[in-house]
Amino acid sequence: xxxxxxxxxxxxxxxxxxxxxxxxxxxxxxxxxxxxxxxxxxxxxxxxxxxxxxxxxxxxxxxxxxxxxxxxxxxxxxxxxxxxxxxxxxxxxxxxxxxxxxxxxxxxxxxxxxxxxxxxxxxxxxxxxxxxxxxxxxxxxxxxxxxxxxxxxxxxxxxxxxxxxxxxxxxxxxxxxxxxxxxxxxxxxxxxxxxxxxxxxxxxxxxxxxxxxxxxxxxxxxxxxxxxxxxxxxxxxxxxxxxxxxxxxxxxxxxxxxxxxxxxxxxxxxxxxxxxxxxxxxxxxxxxxxxxxxxxxxxxxxxxxxxxxxxxxxxxxxxxxxxxxxxxxxxxxxxxxxxxxxxxxxxxxxxxxxxxxxxxxxxxxxxxxxxxxxxxxxxxxxxxxxxxxxxxxxxxxxxxxxxxxxxxxxxxxxxxxxxxxxxxxxxxxxxxxxxxxxxx
Numbered sequence: 001x002x003x004x005x006x007x008x009x010x011x012x013x014x015x016x017x018x019x020x021x022x023x024x025x026x027x028x029x030x031x032x033x034x035x036x037x038x039x040x041x042x043x044x045x046x047x048x049x050x051x052x053x054x055x056x057x058x059x060x061x062x063x064x065x066x067x068x069x070x071x072x073x074x075x076x077x078x079x080x081x082x083x084x085x086x087x088x089x090x091x092x093x094x095x096x097x098x099x100x101x102x103x104x105x106x107x108x109x110x111x112x113x114x115x116x117x118x119x120x121x122x123x124x125x126x127x128x129x130x131x132x133x134x135x136x137x138x139x140x141x142x143x144x145x146x147x148x149x150x151x152x153x154x155x156x157x158x159x160x161x162x163x164x165x166x167x168x169x170x171x172x173x174x175x176x177x178x179x180x181x182x183x184x185x186x187x188x189x190x191x192x193x194x195x196x197x198x199x200x201x202x203x204x205x206x207x208x209x210x211x212x213x214x215x216x217x218x219x220x221x222x223x224x225x226x227x228x229x230x231x232x233x234x235x236x237x238x239x240x241x242x243x244x245x246x247x248x249x250x251x252x253x254x255x256x257x258x259x260x261x262x263x264x265x266x267x268x269x270x271x272x273x274x275x276x277x278x279x280x281x282x283x284x285x286x287x288x289x290x291x292x293x294x295x296x297x298x299x300x301x302x303x304x305x306x307x308x309x310x311x312x313x314x315x316x317x318x319x320x321x322x323x324x325x326x327x328x329x330x331x332x333x334x335x336x337x338x339x340x341x342x343x344x345x346x347x348x349x350x351x352x353x354x355x356x357x358x359x360x361x362x363x364x365x366x367x368x369x370x371x372x373x374x375x376x377x378x379x380x381x382x383x384x385x386x387x388x389x390x391x392x393x394x395x396x397x398x399x400x401x402x403x404x405x406x407x408x409x410x411x412x413x414x415x416x417x418x419x420x421x422x423x424x425x426x427x428x429x430x431x432x433x434x435x436x437x438x439x440x
Contacts, residue, residue: 004030006315007107007122009099009260012041013301014291014308015128016086021312023091030120031086032109034098040082042130042293043301046151050075051174054154055334058181064159067182071154099129100261104285108261124287124315127275128304131254131293136166140227146234147227147248150175160184160246164236166224167251168195170333173211175249177335180214187243189222189236196333200345203378203396207339210376214336219243256294272296279322280314281307289314298329327412332401337363337377340404343392343411346382354391357383357440363397366433372398379437381407381417388416393437399430406431 005027008015019029038045050071057067087094097109097117107125108116133149141147148156150171163179165172168190176186195218196204208218219240226237227248236243256274267283267290268276274296281289291307293299306326313321330342349356363369363377377397384391393407410420421438425431 001106001119001121002030004028004093004120004122005124006030007120007125008032008128009107009126010041010128010130010292010294011039011082011086011094012128012130012292012304013043014304014311015126016040016082017305017308018126018291018311019086019092020089021308021316023089025316027091029092030095030122031092032095032097032099032107032120034096036083036096037079039079039094041128041301041304044078044082045075046154048301049078050154051150051178052334055174055178055181055336058178059336062181062183064182064184068154068156101264101267102261104265104288124289126311127260127283127288127290127294128292129257129260129294131299132257133250134253134255135250136224136252138224138226140229141250144227144229144234144248146229146245147250149250153247153249156247162233162245163187163247163249164189164243164245165249165251166236167253168192168218168220169251169253170196172249172251173207174334175251176216177211177214180211180216181336185215185217187217187219187245189219189224189238189243191221191223193221195220196339198345199339199341200347200380200394203339203380203394206376206378207335207396210337211335254293254299256296258294270296279324280319281310281323282314298331300329300331303329328408330404330408332404334401337374337396337398338401339394339396340400341392341394342404342408343390344382345392345394346380349382349384349391355385356391357385359383359437359440361433361437363433365436366397366430368428368430368432369398371428372430374398379433381437381440383417383438383440388418389414390417390420397430403431403434406434 006022006029008031011033022029053071053074054067086092100108102108107120109118162185165188180186222238222240224238228235233246270276275290277290277295292304310321328342332338332340346358359381361379364375369375379395381393382391390411417438420434
């Protein structure tokens with residue numbers, strides 16, 4: 001049995017960053033990663049980086065082949081860089097095995113046949129194994145040759161003429177927008193009666209119309225019942241009729257990857273299968289932590305990075321940093337144009353009893369839109385009328401993924417909305433819209 005100071009299961013954002021920090025402290029670290037294709041974690045290999053590269057290329061040139069070739073080059077380069085960043089460190093050992101807990105203090109390394117080839121132990125253990133796609137129980141799902149999850153759809157060798165997406169969540173909409181930009185006929189099958197139910201209704205309405213204008217078709221209230229392969233394609237059978245597709249994307253969500261033989265430990269799982277942790281990311285075993293998607297909550301790489309900061313502070317600092325003081329969390333849905341959000345919508349603020357003021361600014365009133373040659377979009381901001389504090393903002397339009405971070409900073413610093421309203425911004429830019437958006 002080999003002993004380390006720190007054992008990290010999974011090569012994700014939080015884990016790999018913690019490994020380097022621990023190494024700099026002179027700690028001996030082992031990082032266990034089951035797949036060489038996942039060096040660096042979900043984000044750079046099968047998540048943010050490849051998908052946003054495809055989004056960017058689709059907007060820039062609309063060439064499927066060029067976009068997918070560049071995506072492969074980007075992923076390969078980052079995968080290798082991440083591997084060597086850890087493996088070339090004298091204090092870090094990268095181990096290509098599947099991890100399985102033997103007890104609260106021991107972790108077996110399993111080979112491809114599931115046989116234990118070694119056992120590791122460490123003073124501290126961090127679980128950073130991410131999430132996996134949810135595969136629904138639908139007839140024909142195991143037999144069809146044309147079904148893909150979000151990873152598989154980014155490795156297609158040929159562009160599908162017709163793409164059907166089962167599920168209408170954020171990931172679904174990003175792929176719908178992306179493939180529509182390549183010229184693929186896209187149909188989204190959503191079981192519920194609406195899309196993005198947590199977002200501002202007026203902005204959702206505009207976003208859906210913009211997607212429809214580029215050819216995306218939405219079939220709401222549609223339950224998928226079966227897949228049946230025909231000659232060179234598959235038929236998606238639903239309560240609203242049949243849909244033919246050259247490729248089908250299953251996008252009904254992701255679940256925590258807890259296939260670690262946790263039954264041999266005192267680690268507890270939550271209602272959605274996530275590893276339960278406290279506000280310092282400790283599991284029910286006080287020397288074992290869980291970070292990133294595997295612990296549930298928002299599945300963003302920057303959450304994993306902030307999880308790293310919390311565990312770093314617990315292991316090497318004051319221990320003051322927790323999930324309760326990380327501030328507001330912004331996010332972006334990378335449709336075309338992008339939809340970005342932080343904090344509350346007006347509806348949510350009203351439901352929570354706030355008296356609000358709401359700023360609203362169509363993108364076609366922002367001078368920069370002429371340069372961008374894109375008038376689509378709407379910016380909204382929600383203000384607490386009693387305190388002048390910013391409660392939230394939803395920005396739908398070009399470059400919103402950048403400027404939403406300024407609103408997040410203002411919220412975290414407890415600034416009055418007038419600070420953003422009266423600030424001097426460079427011109428012509430999208431962020432100067434805040435002079436008007438916050439003029440409420």
